Amino acid sequence: MILVTTETIAGHDIEEQFGLVTGSTVRAKHIGRDIAAFFKNIVGGELAGYSELLMEGRDDAIARMKAEADARGANAIVCVRLATASITQGASELMAYGTAVRIRRRQEG
Amino acid sequence: MWWQDLPFFTPEFWINRYSDWDRWRYPSEWSLDLFVNTFLDGLIIAVVGWIAAWLLERRHLAKLAAREAEVAHITALPTPHYNDPDTQDVDFLIGSAAFCHDFFRSFVIFIRRMFGGHVSAYQRLLDRARREAMVRLKEEAAVRGVTTLYAVRLEENNLSQNFPRIEVMAYGTAYK
Numbered sequence: 636m637i638l639v640t641t642e643t644i645a646g647h648d649i650e651e652q653f654g655l656v657t658g659s660t661v662r663a664k665h666i667g668r669d670i671a672a673f674f675k676n677i678v679g680g681e682l683a684g685y686s687e688l689l690m691e692g693r694d695d696a697i698a699r700m701k702a703e704a705d706a707r708g709a710n711a712i713v714c715v716r717l718a719t720a721s722i723t724q725g726a727s728e729l730m731a732y733g734t735a736v737r738i739r740r741r742q743e744g
Numbered sequence: 745m746w747w748q749d750l751p752f753f754t755p756e757f758w759i760n761r762y763s764d765w766d767r768w769r770y771p772s773e774w775s776l777d778l779f780v781n782t783f784l785d786g787l788i789i790a791v792v793g794w795i796a797a798w799l800l801e802r803r804h805l806a807k808l809a810a811r812e813a814e815v816a817h818i819t820a821l822p823t824p825h826y827n828d829p830d831t832q833d834v835d836f837l838i839g840s841a842a843f844c845h846d847f848f849r850s851f852v853i854f855i856r857r858m859f860g861g862h863v864s865a866y867q868r869l870l871d872r873a874r875r876e877a878m879v880r881l882k883e884e885a886a887v888r889g890v891t892t893l894y895a896v897r898l899e900e901n902n903l904s905q906n907f908p909r910i911e912v913m914a915y916g917t918a919y920k
Contacts (some may be wrong), residue, residue: 638836639917640895642824642839646831676844676907677789679797681876682802685842685903689911693838715836717915719901725843727903741829 636701637711637738644711646741653707653735658699662692665725672725692729693717700731709735781851794848801872808875820896826919833920835888839881842903843910850908866908872886873912874898880916890918 637644658666668684675682696717704712714731751757756911761781768782813911857864878897885893896916903909 637834639834640824640836640897640915641826641917642895643827644831644834645826645919646827668841672844672909673907676909677793677796678800678801679793679844679846679849682844682909684839685911689842690838690840691912693840693913697836711855715915716897717838717899717913719899719902719911719913720864721901724904724906727901731909 636704636709636713636735638697638701639713640715641716643652643689644713644738647738648741649713649736651737653704653737654705656700656709656712656735657728657730657732658696658701658703659728659730660692660695660699661696661722661726661728662688664688665703677727689727689729690695693731696729696731700733703740704733707735709737711736711738712742720727738744753797769850787791790846790848790851791861791866793846797846797849801868805872808872808879811879811883812875815879815886818885818891818892818893820878820882820916822896822916824895826894826917828919831919835890835918835920836915837881837884837888837893837918838913838915839877839879840911840913841873841880842909843869843876844907844909845869869908869910870900870912871909874900874914877912877914881916885918888918890920893918 664684668688671684672682678687700712712733712735715731717732718732720728720730747753767778845865853863853865856865881893881896893916896914899913901911901913903911
């Protein structure tokens with residue numbers, strides 16, 4: 636499965652499109668991470684726990700989007716966008732969406 | 745141990761300190777002594793945190809500048825079009841960083857917002873997070889030996905209503 640943020644895939648032709656595919660997940664870290672983040676707020680800096688949480692969630696959302704595209708018979712997703720929504724403190728919704736397409740490598744000449 | 749007899753380590757000290765923690769609500773009770781007893785520890789934590797944050801930020805920005813120089817040969821373009829027929833491989837890359845700043849700066853922002861204008865404290869936090877996210881994205885590209893990223897998008901996300909926490913994500917497509 637090929638994922639791109641561009642509208643087309645270089646060197647390939649889009650044969651068929653299967654419409655919008657989405658994948659989303661809501662994630663939270665355990666309370667220990669929230670307490671650690673509170674103490675981190677005293678001195679500022681990177682919130683490693685939250686960075687990790689969001690990246691894990693994003694991988695999950697992308698996997699779900701890929702599964703949906705697979706089920707429709709697509710072999711690539713173009714124009715992929717990622718969106719994040721903070722529902723409450725320490726919990727976020729991660730979402731990935733794009734257009735599922737079937738592509739074929741362009742023949743030389 | 746001798747230090748166990750110091751007032752700071754006795755339970756009485758803390759009980760006296762916090763048993764009347766809401767005395768500051770009554771103006772008739774106001775005095776310097778009351779102010780010191782109620783707010784001083786918080787103030788000390790904030791000021792110490794502020795100094796630590798300042799040092800940590802300087803160190804981080806120095807490191808960031810060095811890492812940016814290392815990946816300076818990689819270009820991130822927001823252009824959504826790319827049609828080189830020789831493309832062999834495609835990769836979807838993400839770089840993200842969650843950052844917060846110290847409580848003292850939140851207080852500075854609170855004061856600043858009363859007067860309005862350019863809130864430089866927030867600007868610094870956002871710039872720092874954005875640069876970090878971009879560097880992470882470019883480092884991913886460097887690992888794969890790519891020099892140009894297309895259709896790069898930047899997205900900011902507020903993690904909390906009560907604390908100054910933001911996350912910046914940069915994502916794009918690498919063609920080989």
